[in-house]
Amino acid sequence: MPLRAIIFDAYGTLFDVYSMGVLAERLFPGQGKTLAEMWRDKQIEYTRLRTLSNTYKPFWEVTQDALVFCCRKLGLPLTLEAQNMMLGQYAKLQPFPESLEVLRELKGKGMRLAILSNGNPEMLDAVVESAGMKDVFHHVLSVDPVRKFKTAPEAYQLGTDVLGIPAKDVVFVSSNCWDICGAAWYGYPTFWVNRSGAPLEELGVTPHGEGTSLSDLRDFVRQRNEAAVPGSQ
Amino acid sequence: MPLRAIIFDAYGTLFDVYSMGVLAERLFPGQGKTLAEMWRDKQIEYTRLRTLSNTYKPFWEVTQDALVFCCRKLGLPLTLEAQNMMLGQYAKLQPFPESLEVLRELKGKGMRLAILSNGNPEMLDAVVESAGMKDVFHHVLSVDPVRKFKTAPEAYQLGTDVLGIPAKDVVFVSSNCWDICGAAWYGYPTFWVNRSGAPLEELGVTPHGEGTSLSDLRDFVRQRNEAAVPGSQ
Structure with a gap:
């Protein structure tokens, strides 16, 4: 067949999800690429852990959690405005x-x-x-x-x-x-x-x-x- | 209670699993830390994917697969001897x-x-x-x-x-x-x-x-x- x-x-x-790096670089100069890649990896990790453990949350929320974690890990101050811009970018990829x-x-x-x-x-x-x-x-x-x-x-x-x-x-x-x-x-x-x-x-x-x-x-x-x-x- | x-x-x-880095550095000078960390991440990733997809394999085999992948990704020549040394180290951590x-x-x-x-x-x-x-x-x-x-x-x-x-x-x-x-x-x-x-x-x-x-x-x-x-x- x-x-x-x-x-x-x-x-x-x-x-192209790594185009997030451009925005990330604008918001956090010098750290954009690192943040965008770490965010993507963490986002995927959280989808797997939540599926393995039957603790599903919609992708939007998982993605937000991953961003908060990565900024904390990298020591980047994540304002609500920056968070909204980063997540909002997902609709415009x-x-x-x-x-x-x-x-x-x-x-x-x-x-x-x-x-x-x-x-x-x-x-x-x-x-x-x-x-x-x-x-x-x-x-x-x-x-x-x-x-x-x-x-x-x-x-x-x-x-x-x-x-x-x-x-x-x-x-x-x-x-x-x-x-x-x-x-x-x-x-x-x-x-x-x-x-x-x-x-x-x-x-x-x-x-x-x-x-x-x-x-x-x-x-x-x-x-x-x-x-x-x-x-x- | x-x-x-x-x-x-x-x-x-x-x-201490990151002590694998010492052996890795001896086998692949200059790349030990990178290899050991990437290996650990990939090993964990494979355990999750295989659990999510009901394609379980014992940890020993998953760990071996992860090592093979990481050496290929980093362009490191993995001899059978080096592979046995790296995996054998797991018994002596x-x-x-x-x-x-x-x-x-x-x-x-x-x-x-x-x-x-x-x-x-x-x-x-x-x-x-x-x-x-x-x-x-x-x-x-x-x-x-x-x-x-x-x-x-x-x-x-x-x-x-x-x-x-x-x-x-x-x-x-x-x-x-x-x-x-x-x-x-x-x-x-x-x-x-x-x-x-x-x-x-x-x-x-x-x-x-x-x-x-x-x-x-x-x-x-x-x-x-x-x-x-x-x-x-």
Whole structure:
């Protein structure tokens, strides 16, 4: 069977989350890069701990907690105004330059497109709207209804439940190798957008496809679907 | 009720895991500290991902995977000999200097003492034996039987199951703030051995006690138990 749908991670995959560093640098000169990276790591750590321990909180709140922790750790004075600016930036994240064109082209070829993200619904709706992508996606899915963050299988299952397609006929796309592993363990074919040339995690998973941008995904999908239809080129 | 038992995390709490850095520095001059810290972070990350995704592997293997990843990421050539030396070091970790004396004293006061660790049983038995602590602990518990690493509640439940004591009459001791949070979420009173003066995680948990070494734990237990027995001083 050819691939019939594509599920995308959001932050870091479609939207450039490290651009937060620019704002962070403006607010805390000399510390922006350190803060932005530590914040992202801590945010992910908190999603995992809260999922492991069944103490779910929406991503917005987890993200805020992580910011407060990181500023305390780095000794940076976090005013309410700065906090609101940093969190507010999440609604205005820029998509990677190729994102919109590739998405439109894939949709034009009949693929069903979805986002599946740790972000809570309000955050996702805001960033999708701001990036002009509202008409591109058939589904914008948050893990919020299952109250578990990735890589819990229940999170990935939201995709197959909503699409009504077996996991094997969907490709899951993420820039995070751990997310690729979680999706592969659930049963999706995977495409790793390895934007930074990171080494593969030692988790026993090899993605079905890999590239440096979403443009490479376009080629991957074409090749997979041509191979699935005998005689076509 | 007074506290009747104490459960200790092992690595970083009783045994100094960052002493791995010394060996790492000998094997990879100039990169030892970076490698040891990255290895520890990656090891913990893999335990969480594998627990979230129900893909448990014993800690020994996870630790090996993490080492392989980190050396690849840092561009360090990892020979089989170096790998065996690094992993073998886990069996010979030094206890923190105050560990043994404090443990003996607490045991002398009638406390039941246990270790509850992500480590698999062989690893734990080896390091406890090597540190001369075999006669000190009533129980050396690995999460291995439940095939979930901390902070899964099932991991912490091993302590109450084996001790046969309600969680509220036990104190859980760890140097890792995330471990303190997991234990508190499960229901244990907690004592954080905050050896490095780290800020408290923003996870809504405040430990019942905090100190910079196990010596402070001794005072905490005495005060708690004096307060629990009216009229005693």
